[in-house]
Amino acid sequence: MTDPDFAERRARARERLDAIDPHKREGCVDADPHRRRWFEAVYELAGDDPAGVPWAGLAPHPVLAQWLEGRSLAGFRALDVGCGLGDNAEALARVGARVTAFDLVPRAVEWAQRRFSESAVAYRAADLFHAPPEWRGAFDLVHELYTLQALPESLLADAARALASFVAPGGMLLVITRARDAAQDVAGPPWPLTRAQIDALAVDGLWLASLEDIPATETVTRHWRAEFRREGGQ
Known part of the structure; x- marks a missing residue:
């Protein structure tokens, strides 16, 4: 990854995403059992920055x-x-x-x-x-x-x-x-x-x-x- 700020942006994005993930909070799984809304939020919040998508490595795994x-x-x-x-x-x-x-x-x-x-x-x-x-x-x-x-x-x-x-x-x-x-x-x-x-x-x-x-x-x-x-x- 050539972008020196990529890791920092990813870490900030991960914190934001964890904060809105009901599966990270006790007793809240029923709010989004298939995690569809959370996955949609990942891409919405990322805008055009792939660092906001935790699994996007911009290369094959x-x-x-x-x-x-x-x-x-x-x-x-x-x-x-x-x-x-x-x-x-x-x-x-x-x-x-x-x-x-x-x-x-x-x-x-x-x-x-x-x-x-x-x-x-x-x-x-x-x-x-x-x-x-x-x-x-x-x-x-x-x-x-x-x-x-x-x-x-x-x-x-x-x-x-x-x-x-x-x-x-x-x-x-x-x-x-x-x-x-x-x-x-x-x-x-x-x-x-x-x-x-x-x-x-x-x-x-x-x-x-x-x-x-x-x-x-x-x-x-x-x-x-x-x-x-x-x-x-x-």
Whole structure:
């Protein structure tokens, strides 16, 4: 990041956003159970400053970028879940995938489209829990990064079924999320996932094919990188 003030602006934005997040206050979850209003507020308050979007790195996430190194997704139909400002969707497209990318917040989608105005990625506003029916079983690769850890535990089972529904026969669900041990207390959101929560994503015909426990570095916290597969295909 070349902007020397970026980190300071992000820290100030994070404080403002935490202050209006009902999931940060005892007994207030019912005020915004799916966190839709909070996500909308993130982009509204950010204006045109990406520092105001806590997950906007303005580059592909390093854990995804590492997975993509030397890999071709030519011909793959890919779905990027919770695309934000579009960097991960564009990374998938650069290695050959035909990418559909969606976000809950229309303002995020519009921002991504402005940033990548010449892109072949199909950006759409959509809700993970009420996705277009034509997406069912339509994707060879479903990429999910940081949506699950932003959801309360009560929504994870429904989210797992929604993600699984997108995966075509022979396809894959790739999940990248912050990781924690089962006994580790967290004051989320975000809520890093436990191994048991990762295992529980293997639903509706998906099975866990690969799980990497990626240790923290100076710039990235500990992460899970999990590949789930569905039998079938040619």
